[in-house]
Amino acid sequence: MQRRIVFHVPSLRGGGAERVFVLMANEMARRGHEVTLFTWNGEGPNAALRSDAVHFVDLGIPIHGEGFGKPATIAGLWRSAGFYRRLKPDAVFSGPEFANLITALALNLGFSKAKFFPSFHAAAAIPSNDFGSKLAVLLSGLVAARATKAIAVSAGVGRDIAARGVAAGRIAVINNPLPPAAARTGQVYPWQAELTALGEGPVIATAGRLVGVKDHKTLLRAFAALLKTRPARLVLFGEGPLLGELEAESRVLGIASRVLFPGYVNDPAACYAAADLFVLSSTSEGFGNVLIEAMAAGVPVVSTDAPHGPREILADGKYGTLTPVGDVDALADAMGATLERPTDAALLRGRAADYTVERIGDQYEALLR
Incomplete structure (x- = not known):
């Protein structure tokens, strides 16, 4: 009806x-x-x-x-x-x-x-x-x-x-739905060249507003610790009031030459295609859409155990490591371990399929009856 x-x-x-x-x-x-x-x-x-x-x-x-x-x-x-x-x-x-x-x-x-x-x-x-x-x-x-x-x-x-x-x-x-898969446009963005210019090493990505609840400072500090053990690059997609503060933090940590702040990028497929690992460092997260988007792209994920979505999405750590909120050392260790032994891409895509628009649409439509 x-x-x-x-x-x-x-x-x-x-x-x-x-x-x-x-x-x-x-x-x-x-x-x-x-x-x-x-x-x-x-x-x-x-x-x-x-x-x-x-x-x-x-x-x-x-x-x-x-x-x-x-x-x-x-x-x-x-x-x-x-x-x-x-x-x-x-x-x-x-x-x-x-x-x-x-x-x-x-x-x-x-x-x-x-x-x-x-x-x-x-x-x-x-x-x-x-x-x-x-x-x-x-x-x-x-x-x-x-x-x-x-x-x-x-x-x-x-x-x-x-x-x-x-x-x-x-x-x-x-739960929130996974956006329909967008075809890669093949468009070339300036940030891609900037990412290449950061040098060698796997790319660690995150995405979200540059605000306090995302706790990007913990991510920057964990990345600095990781760099002591292996080369890597970090890209933070998003914009927000803490941009200047986070850029300053990367300089204080001595990692600015390995970190990129490209701003908001309205092409998620290009963002995930560039990533070898996706990390969510939030202190609180009602759901965590970016986790399922990364998983749908076959990108391994690591997340803080922020209340409440990450633990539910990752099924208590089955699909990606959960670390205590604000724990720099645990986050650095989890990033290094996942880069060494990435989660199987097919497993990640299978989990992301639980959140398709069609499945979530069934639940919305059921409310109308």
Whole structure:
């Protein structure tokens, strides 16, 4: 039965909930549903992923820094309520935290009878100084009361939101999907030549925002320790406020000539093709999309045992070594050992296949019944 579905994220600039919702909107539209992707600001790299079969509604609210500002947020709430009142959707999916609160309020203000599925992508261990996120946590009871079911991207995140008062029977654990495999374009990027110029040795890669929770300093220090035993190169794909600080750290450690910061690269296939090993050094990780993307490309992975996604994805270490959060020596040892004895690529690809868009789409569609 065809349903009228809305996927709402505030913008398309991020990489977690934003990418997931574009992928799931595409998948639900492919299955014959009437799907709208609804944003407050439609700019960002994830916009290019949207299928033409997905309707797009963008309020065009400017972003200032990391948010919209209080007056624009209040205006956006009222405009959102009007949007839901006019469209009369059967189901609304939202994320992340603050978008869940706004959507719950907007659905109530718009007198909408739509089923509501707020999604939770971050572990409770991730600290946030963002006013909106803090407010969303404080008012999580309102979201829980309006929700048909709450989607947790990992079992650990499910436990977190249950601890905040969401009834266990109203939590659906649905992992994030693996993006469809993108064909290599053959395009040549400047960073590839820069990587070659770093010299010999296997390439260790990571990808993500250059922010504190990713703990790239531990990765840099572990890489410095590894260089004492073997040649290697490190590339950190991503952008963020800590770029200058991390570049300075690499100089202090004396490894700047072996480390590359190419910025955000909107071609994951090229990034993983360059890597001999992928490392995630986060202190907290609700899921860990980059791990399954690397595994799908056949790239061995090492990760900190950050709550909660890595342990679930790597099946307690079956598919890649888990190291204690913040442990430089353990991370260096795991990187060296995995380079010496890489995990079988077929095993990694088989595990990544558990997270295809089609499989995750089945779970999303089941919520509509």
